[in-house]
Structures are given as structure tokens and as C-alpha cells.
Amino acid sequence: MRTLLVTGCAGFIGSHLSERLLADGCRVIGLDNFDPFYDRQLKEQNLAALRRHSHFTFCPADLRHGPEAIAAALPPVTYDAVIHLAAKAGVGPSLREPAAYMENNVLGTTHLLEWMRQHDIKTLLFASSSSVYGNTPATPFREDEPLLARCISPYAATKLAGEELTFTYHHLYQMSVLNARFFTVYGPRQRPDLAIHKFARLLRDGQRIPVYGDGSTSRDYTFVADTVEGIVRGLNYLLNNPGTYETVNLGNSQPVPLLDLIAAVGEAVGVTPFLEFLPDQPGDVAITYADNTKANRLLGYEPRTPLAEGLRQFVAWLNEKPLVVADAAALPAVAPIAATL
Template identity: 70%
Template sequence: MASVLVSGCAGFIGSHLVELLLQRGHRVTGLDNFDPFYGRHRKEQNMAGFRQHPRFTFHEVDLRHGQDALVDALPAEPIEVVVHLAAKAGVGPSVQAPIDYLDNNVLGTTHLLEWMRQREIRKLFFASSSSVYGNTPARPFREDANLQAACISPYAASKLTGEQLTYTYHHLYGLDVLNARFFTVYGPRQRPDLAIHKFVRLLQAGQPIPVFGDGSTARDYTFVLDTVAGIAAGVEHLLTHTGVYETLNLGNNRPVTLLELIKAVGQAVGVEPELRFQPMQPGDVDVTYADITKAHQLLGYAPRTPLAEGLQAFVQWMGQQEGQ
């Protein structure tokens, strides 16, 4: 049993991860700042199943406020591994408010790393993003791709900078690090601004679906429990290995075009979609496609959830939310 700190514990991925870590017997300290990007009540609902768990402790902390905020909130709690999920998310919004993304994702990460250095906590799982690949032509995306000119949104740039910061702290201070690039995670508790969430709401309301571009853009959709299983495996790897610095893709290794996705969502909802084609959005990439060979070799990572099954789980969860 280990002591794990999860930043962003009230979010979509974070709340699922906390549940799994508690199921596996770990002690979990959760941090969240309840960023107003979407309603606090949704995040409170995400935590409802474990907020009172005897091995879970929660602190409302904003990492932008510096490492002193962490020192005040966590004066003596023993932490063996940090899973850093907290971030300002979203490619499109980052184009409109880049400073907010650099403030949260770069400065906030730096504050967390400094606190870890001062506390001599030497194990970090850092949540990066497939956005760092941009429109890299070589596919599937491999972790050793040259990303010098790849980022095409402030969000992507903030995540790649986070990876560079973790390497700096690994090199200078001996921090063990796994950087994980997530690929379009979906499932119950998904953020309301994301495509699948929007599509289900529109279909259920009898409204048309906006299609940005010609519908041929593709994403490597990964069910949240598959992603979370990869994170938990990463935590175990960090606990049992030293001298670690690795960057991994946590995707599904199967791109799905936008038109294919809309058709699958329509089948899950039981509604034939009506499409409205619109121009591409700034910052959007053409394709995301994960090579997951390295994650499989290092962590045994193997996503198992077919898209149709994952969408059914999401639609069922949406129905439960409407009944509350």
C-alpha cells in the first residue's frame, strides 16, 4: 500500500483514478482547485463515491498560488508518488486565452515540481497530451518523434513544456518520471465541452450535429477506464523502479474519423444524426494515432474497450445524470 497524491482528483480522469487506487488499497491525497471551466457541482458529483473514504484526504489547492499553498495544505502528509493530472484543458479555448493555459499548466506544474523537490518526493506521473504531436506526418505517433515544430495550439505547447520541465527535474534532482500522452479520453464524467458529450446532448434534443471540416479528421478515442488502468500501472512501475525517465502514449491505436464517430454516437443514442458542415477550427489537428508498443512493453498496457461499448456506457451515465 502506497501514499499517492492525485492533482485534479475531482476531474473526469482524476476521479476514476482515485477510485481505482483506493480499490487497490492505496492511500490517496487529492488536490483540486475547482477551475470554473465547467461547474463545480459536476466535480463534486465526481467525488461523491469516495469523498468520505477512510483512505482519502482532500485539499482544495490552486497550484498557481505557489508551492507555499501546498506546504500549507500538506505540512506533513507522507507522499510516495505524485500523479499530476491538474491542468487547464482544451485545445480550442487555449487559442482564445493562451496566458491562462501557460499560467495553469506551466507555472502550476513548476510550483508542484518545486514542492516535490523541497519535500524530497521523487516519483512523478505527469499527464501530457497527444496534442503535442500536432500534425506530425509520421503515423502512428511514436514517442521519439521530433516535436520541435509540432505544437499548433497553446494547450499543446503548455503540455510539451511540462514534459521538458519534468526532464529538467529528473536531470538535476533525480526525479523518477513517467510522462503519459493521453489520446482523446471519453466515457462517464467526460467534460461537457468535449465532442461526444455535445453530440449526445444534441441528438437527444433533436438538433443537428456540427461537423468541422469534411468529417475526415480522426481521433484515437480511448475509454477512460483503459486510460486509468494505464496510469495505475505507471504508479506501480514508479514504486518498483528507480532511475526512471520515460515518455509513453496511452491511446487506443485505432483512429476513428469524425463521421464514423457521429454514426456510432447516433447508434448508441438511437437517433439518426443530421449533419451541418462548418469550417475547421483553429488549432485542431487532422489525426491522432497512438503507437502504444512502448506502453505495452513497459506497463502491460492494453486497452480493451470497443468504441460501441464505451459509448453505451457514456450514454447510460448521461441518462443517470438527467434523472438526478
């Protein structure tokens, strides 16, 4: 039985991944610091099923506290691999708290790598982000795109720094590493600050949908089960190819314009959207668009979930797990403009 450490196990992707690894017969040691970015209760709900599994062990710990603190928090077992998902996420908030993002995402990753070095753990899958591409003009985004002076948010810079750190430890200490660049993951348990979750709640509550810019920005929305499948395939690739160092995109390779997304969420919720156009947000990129050729070649990765089906599953989950949100201003007396979407 493989024993795997999953950092960020209480989060959106981490909880889905941990459940999948347990279903595949692995032992999972889960680490999380319950960062207050959003309500801890939501993370506890994510952990509920995991805590009932006999092969899951939860360890509360903060990577910022150093490799010694990590070692003290984790059981002294032989780890086959580490899947490092823990991070302070979000482009917009990183503009307001850049130092906190550096501490969590760069210093925390450094401490984890040092703990791995000290305990001779040689296999790492690192969760990176499509944000590292910035406003790269060539699409779809390829992993060999030069990324110097591309990042346009502190969050993106921390993720690119994380990739550089993993290469450093691969070079110095022969760690096997796969950097997986995620592209706008969505689905059940998605963080409440992310667009699809926020739009669905606003629609359900009869509120306006904020549109930053003219609505032409596009994102490569990737259903969480497809991302998890890519992670599992990446882990198997690492374990079967010791000494490797690779970076792959895990996207859907089908960018969706913002106005089309809003229309699709409205259809899934069963509510016609009302829109409020606002200025562009600093740090936002124009498009994310994954070239999955390399991930398909190395891992056999092939996302299969259409947007409409992914949204259906998300809305079904949301209706089972309603969130209490603050009252917003009343809608203006205008006709819906879904026809323009």
C-alpha cells in the same frame, strides 16, 4: 499502504483514477482548484463517492499560488508518488486564453515540482497529451518523434513544456518520471465540452451536430478505464524502477473518423444524426493515432474497450445524470443523412 497525491482529482480522469487507487488499497490525497472551465457541481458529483471513503482526503488548492501554498494545503505525510493530472484543458479555449493556460499548466507544474523537490518526493507521473504531436505526418505517433515546432495550439505547447520541466527536475534532482500522453479519453463523467458528450446531448435534444471541416479528421478515442489502467501500470513501473525517465502513449491505437464517430454516437443514443458542416477550427489536428508498442513493452498496457461498448457505458451514465443545456435553434426541415456516415 501507499500514500499518493492526485492533482485534478475532481475532474473526469482524476475521479476515476482516485476511485481505482482506493480500490487497490492506496491512501489518496486529492487536490483540485475547481477551475471554472465547467460547472463546479459536476466536479462535486465526481467527488461524492470519494468523500465517503475513509482513505481519501480532499484538499482544495491552486497550484498557481506556489509551493508554500501547496504545502499549507496538504497534510504533512510521506508521499510515495504524485500523479499530476491537474491542468487547464482544451485546444480551442487555449487559443482564446493562452496566458491562462500558461499560468495553470506551466507555472502550476513548476510550483508542484518545486514542492516535490523541497519535500524530497521523488516519483511523478505527469499527464501529457497527444496534442504535443501536432500534425506529425508519420503515423502511428511514436514517443521518439521529434517535436520541435510541432505544437499548433497553446494547450499543446503547455503540455510539451510540462514534459521538458519534468525532464529538467529528473536531471537536476533525480526524480523518477513517467510522462503519459493521453489520447482523446472518453467515458462516464467526460467533460461537457468534449465531442462525444456534446454530440450525445445534442442528439438527445433533437439538435444538429456541428461538423468542422469535411468530417475526415480522426481521433484515437480511448475509454477512461483503459487510460486509468495505463496510469496505474505506469505508477507501478515508476515505483519498481527508481531513477527512470520515460514517455509513453496511452491511446487505443484505432483512430476513428469524425463521421464514423457521429454515426456510432447516434446508434448508442438511438437517434439519427442531422449534420451541420462548418469551417475547420484553428488548432485542430488532422489525426491522432497512438503507437502503443512502448507502453505495452514497459507497462503491459493493452486497451480492451471497443468504441461501441465505451459509448454504451457513457450514454447509460448520461441518461442517469442529465444536464440542462440551453435551447438551440430548431432543426431545418431536411432528411437525416446518417446513411452517408
